[in-house]
Amino acid sequence: MPVTVTTMMMVVVVVVVMVMVIIAMMLMMMVVVVVVVVVVMVMVMVMVMMVLVGDGDGGGGDDSDGDDEDNNDMEDGSGGGGGSDNDDDGDGDGDDGSSGDGDGDDDGDGDGCGDNGDSGGDGGDEYEDDDEDGGGGGSDDDDGDGNGDGDGDDDGDGDGCGDNGDSDGDGGDEDEDDDEDGGGRGSDDDSDDDDGDGNGDGDGDDGGDDGGGNGDGDDDCDGDGGGDDGDGDDDDEDDDNDDDDDEDDDSGGGDGDDGDGDYDDDGGGGGFDDDDDDDDNDDDDDEDDGNGDDDDDDDDDDSGGGGDDDDDSGGVGDDDSGGGDDGGGGVGDGGDGDDGDDDVDDGGDCGGDDDGDDDDDHHHHHHHHDVAQCSLRSLYINTLLPWIKLTKLNMKKSQLSASVFLFVLILSFSVSWATFSSLVDGTPWPDSGKLISCVHSNSNNVTTISQLIFTPVNASFLPIWQAHVQNIKFLKPSTRKPSVIVTPVEETLIQTTLYCAKKHGYEIRIRSGGHDFEALSYSADVPFVMIDFTKMRSVDVDVINRSAWAQTGAVLGDLYYSISQKTDTLYFPGGVCPTVGLGGYLSGGGYGNLIRKYGTAADNILDFRVIDVNGNILDRKSMGEDLFWAIRGGGASSFGIVLAWKLRLVPVPEIVTVFILNKTLEQRATEIFHKYQYVAPTIDRNLHIRTQVFGEYIRNTTKKTIRIMFEGIYQGTKDTLLPLLDENFPELGVTREICEEIKSIQSTLVFWGLPSSTPIEILTNRSAIDKLNNKVKSDYVRTPIPISGLRKIWRKFFENDESALLMINPFGGKMADFVETETPYPHRAGVLYQVLETVNFFGQTSDMTPTSLQRIAWLRSLEKLLTPYVSKNPREAYANYVDLDFGVGNSNYEEASVWGERYWKRDNFKKLIGIKAKIDPENFFRHPQSIPVFSTSLSDM
Template sequence: MKIVGLAIFLFLSILALSVSRQPESSESTFAGCLIRRSEPSYPISSAIYFPSNSSYSSVLESYIRNLRFNESNTPKPQLILTALHESHIQSAIICAKYHGLQMRIRSGGHDFEGSSYVSDVPFFILDMFNLRSINVSIEDEIAWVEVGATVGEVYYKIAEKSNIHGFPTGTCPTVGVGGHFSGGGYGIMARKYGLSIDNIIDARLVDVNGRFLDRASMGEDLFWAITGGGASSFGVVLAYKIKLVRVPSMVAIFTVERTYEQNLTDTVYSLLQIVDKLDGEIFIKTTIDVVNDSHRVGKKTIRATFLGYFLGDSTGLFSLINLRFPELGLKITDCTEHTWIESIVRWNNFPIGTPVEVLLNRVHPNLQHLKRKSDYLKKPIPKQGLKSIFKKMIKLENPLLKFFPYGGFMSEISPSEKPFPHRAGNIVKIEYGTNWDENGIEAANHYINLTRNLYNYMTPFVSKSRGAYLNYKDFDLGINHNGQKSYIEGTAYGIKYFKDNFNRLVQVKTRVDPENFFRNEQSIPIFPSIGSQ
């Protein structure tokens, strides 16, 4: 009897332990649906992570790039599905619809507002990082890129096969392709070849009904929408087919720093007169920040870093800059030459000689809390305006400004060609940024308000109808609660991101996702029905 009793006790203990380790019923129901729909050849169970799994936290945190959304009070997903096969995505959509669970789609985690992995309603993350194959055909000058790949991986795979081919997209190597491409994809070759979306020729997508579609079967309207309108509002993109571009075997880069005392105001003023009118082969990024004054103890000053990129050699770069922008005082020794793939490494401030394999590193080297905002400049800022802006920045201390030049090929593309409308007429795109290390809501509010303060101060100098860049997502522009006022709420941010293209995006959304399954705080809304008005 003692043996029988002990056996019963052990059985009940094991049963109780197994029950305690089960996910909550709502999770179990959704997970059960996923498992039931899983194809035997591609089991889904190994791709599911519940909070009770030991690896849950590391999987969640591995692609959080903004530490504002990695604190104890940050809402966490009920589960993470790290899709291993396309069928897993199909199952995720169907099961999430059935169980009313919100889906957040994450490819690289660089979403500035964390909307790809945070929500205030019950949600799960569909993480695409396992789906990252890149198939390059130099003969056809194209590549198929799965959305879980990073920008660095795309560049590396192209360079493996050719030193005279590249792709015009962003430069941060850890950015995921999925969000970056679908929101525009601005980079250092934009003035020569346009955006990523201007060089995408096909895509594969899973729609709200679980159907696998390509460009031909989805139609031109939906293809248009997912190349610049933010694909996560319309479906789950699996891969993009991109058109490669030709690059020289060697390109040139320069870096020049100037402080306020080194005639900085005149230099920035001169830059804004010509930066959008230079040849398309040249790209000059300008970062303006506040630093300690080396000549005055305890004082601050303004510094500008001019980072130039040229699709040509150092001699050509030096001649062009000194002819068109002599105020910079560029020296030939400021210029360095690199292969195209080496130039991406150097642009990211890695030391000369760093192996290009660093582009394959998916771990971001410097995670911080951050806030970003964006703007577009249509007229040069007067010198007095620049002086007042610099004075304001010193008073605020933390925020920085970045100017990204327009013109070139960007001015030749119609603003309705893609959902991204910010084309001709812009001198530079402006990025406002603040980074900090402290945790907590009090620190976050302080630094976020510094960014807002600088943004507001810039109002007299930018366009009256201020625009914004979707890939610099900014919840200050408006939040969508996805209720009866969804369309009205959506116009607040939608017009800034998409201008006259917004209503066309809403039309596409209403047709392909009429129940608004694919939604987040700044997704494309559907038109309200007559009965709900």
């Protein structure tokens, strides 16, 4: 049919209309976003105005005189807990009888607390409180006078107000606790809060300044790969109403774990219920009174009892969850009390009646509310009743300091923006309220717990997450972040977090050092909780028994430094990058400068303590030899959460000798490296010579060359080393002048690229090294590469823009003494050396720029070029240098073997699968390349 002009015009009109419709839809979406922002700002302003012009009512909907009746007899003008501190002295006490507002959700984070409970204006600023305000989180419930005395939650009601509990103003300050308050959220110095002094119980942060994660495993600061711990249950949903939960814990009441380190049913801890009703209380079908007993004599259903993680307050304490005896003293009409769980949900978040819940009707039918819902509810109330409230205005509140007003405004906007930005940057966070409530309800010390758990609405959330992302290419906004970060200081919090993550459908990731090459220890495409071991990094060295216990949060630098403080003749055969965390490094195998003399790091593990999927803490004796075998090279993240490691310390001489020299193509580098392949794996096992290969321009020319750096360490003096090299490797040309005799601890500095005279304390400084920005691959060579092959590799380097690197570590020696099945790490007898191949993205804004993508393509082409020269059937790779390019399929053995046999070889991989099926049959601990669970038997594989 011929195309007429009319037909063409109709087509054009249709196309134009479609384009206009699309544009209109896009504009509408933009308008919606703008409207959301405007609404949020309006809500913020309304909440701020309510702080200024509140109705004077006491907490829990009481009238302005703070008594127990709503008669509005404003004789003295003193609010009962909802008022503001009008003397501006930061003590939470009004200067004329009116109480400080320390409670009430004046920061917009939905927790019902006056931003960590202080009433002095700075709001505790996320545990970095350096002012002099009171730590009060509401009215003093000891005397009923409604005066915020600065001690936070001193009545034990578990409302969570008065975070940090200190009255000197620093709020426990998250690893920067330089005061004497102990960092407790409202707990005093005798842990019973009876003294009301607000001085904390001294149990603040005893950990270190940074952290690391299982799955880092990077021996040389170039990154690593040991992906971290698995995830939640088998589905990707947040089973908020998991009525079919079959947890069989008969613990009943109490306020936390029974202290024996397991999830048994011996009670005594307010831990986990057995009634399958998702409330963590006893099996009483009625609404529980929150006290952990079997009766409902407390009319405030579930408002504060231990062991409760449902939609209510979840605090640990008595009746009212809202921060004071009358329900929390909220901002506005009737008690904006906190439910004690630091989340943005349920009880006490939106104000209302004096029971501290969300419903204003005293019936305690609790419902979860996020920040936006809570703000909308407040906006609704404040829109209907503003003139009524103005008629009740206590004029003295006009004396509220400008600094308090400004702080509330800024903080409220920050919280709103954090919620909004979490959506626009591609990393939405699910509501974590139930999980946090669960953790609070099953913890003995709620006030301390609140300082160790962070969600995106906390100012410290992003800095904590970013602090140990060692590969900066993952710092981009699109990287998926955890829903919750937990920074434990003791083991029971980890057990509780595991239990609650399973219960509410979250996966788990464990971060020790953060050198994970694929970010598996701190990022996932599913809702997950990240346990950051930053604060669990202690090392205990036993010189007599030649061993050391080191917590998972310790890095290699912590371990080496601790050893050096006790002895110069013992060391650990680990890697040379001091910021690598022990968790991933050890569980993936681990190699270093002593590998030819003492084997891998995993070969020198004597014991470890691990939490299994059921929450039990096991050691070598109780776990059995199968699990002990699996975790020493098979990756702990597939089997459990390792808490601490017992390591064998090996003897070293007081003096070791190091040397570094470079050879270029013009200095016969090709021939020397060819000889190196024969010498390095077979020479005296006291000598380890690492090499690094670079492509670079000859100085002041446009011609490229290859430079090979030879870095040697000898366990002895130069007088013994030089004759050894003269006999076996004279081509290298090592002279006495380039040899340096130092201690073993100093050799780590040298291989890290620092002068040996550098103070060794730097080894414990996790920020002393630049972060990585690269992509890596690994190989093992079993046959020397011929000169012709080396020249092909050099030519490939000439195509690169100086961003590439090869790092070679020779094996042989002790490694040849082990069979492949000694541990899951199979790369032993017959391996000449390991190769790390990497490209860097320095100078690029991300790994997705055209230049970065070009470099990645170059790396993959190098990988292809190396195929004839590296191991085959399978082509072996190092599990700690995790590479998702291999694939992530694990629904059957054929899929999983593509990457699994490369890391562990066939026999070891099959054995790991069998152990996984016994230890974690439901595959809770999982990630894209974790050990899988199959329904078919191993004999069918």
